[in-house]
Amino acid sequence: MKALKVPKSRAEEVRRLAEKIGAKDKTRKIRVEGDYVIIPIREGFEDKFDFEVIEDEKPIFKETKSFKEIVKKIAGFYPKYADFKRIGDLAILKLPNEILKYKFEIAEEIFRKYKVRAVWLDKGRKGMLRKPEMELLIGNGSETIHTENNCKFKLDITKVMFSLGNQFEKMRVARLVEDGEIVLDMFAGIGYFSIPVAKHSRAKRIYSIEVNPDAYKYLLENVEINGVRNVIPILGDSKHVTPEDFADRVIMGHIFAEDFIPTAIKALKCEGIIHYHESTPVKIIDRPIRRLKHYAEKLGASVEIIGFRRVKNYAPNVYHVVVDAKLRKSC
Ligand SMILES: C[S@@+](CC[C@H](N)C(=O)[O-])C[C@H]1O[C@@H](n2cnc3c(N)ncnc32)[C@H](O)[C@@H]1O
8 A cells, every 4th residue: 555755745745636636545544753744545546656665564443334334224325425534542523414314323332342431423513602502322421631743632522623624624724833933822612723723833822812701611621631831821802801012923713703803903913824714615715814804904904815625525615724814914
């Protein structure tokens, strides 16, 4: 089995190319080894890339294939929006209506096959706090520690969300942070961005604002268990507690936070960067850029768009995207 060994800085671009030309081996997971990303590819595509091709000695196979098999065995088919993920030692299922009646049977199989502590049904997220609605299907326990990008995240999956789809984005932002930067994480949650930035950059300080006391409690714990010293957790509404003119970089990791753009701009020093997330229909994919420009103009700041990427699919024909914008204020 072959894989590409790609420097981290080129990994996303190569992953996309491999997907596009059908070279990516979707049965194995992409993984990080030191400064490189190992991207599994199918036989016959070895000469399509200008990167080192290695023998994949430690392949990690995707569990979703077996999840598919389980669903197919029980329901007789595999519907489009079914999903399975593991957070720490817990399993979380998303089952569309047409297979909901099999939820306990599917959970029992998952429980046995993956030896997880509990299997939960994900029924979506509510409101600005993105609080999960979960139903326990089998087993017990909702608190766990999930490890990702060498960071530990302790959380209760019934109280706070955790998105596996943002894994690459967290590391991408962490790598962009320059030595000595002051970073503001406006929607810190349990430390989704703050912890990777603290661990994988040399930021001077990371101010992490979180309004939900449940998430804040885990943010405090995650600062402790990851041994990071430069994260300053703040319990409060970022619209009201964010100071002005102090940050080199603002992370707006909430997909419904247009209203907070003025606060983010005011938080920046004379010049700085905002990573603005939004869920946007494909038909109006440039909406987040227009919104950033609109508020910047209102506040007399200039904007240069320095990056734009899809983080993941949010819903059919709706993407979760992130805009990287450099702003210059008149000061
Ligand atoms: C969607 S989650 C962040 C998800 C994260 N970006 C990820 O990678 O998984 C958003 C967090 O923002 C918090 N939040 C919502 N409104 C807020 C506000 N006004 N001030 C501070 N935090 C807020 C929520 O409680 C939640 O923990």
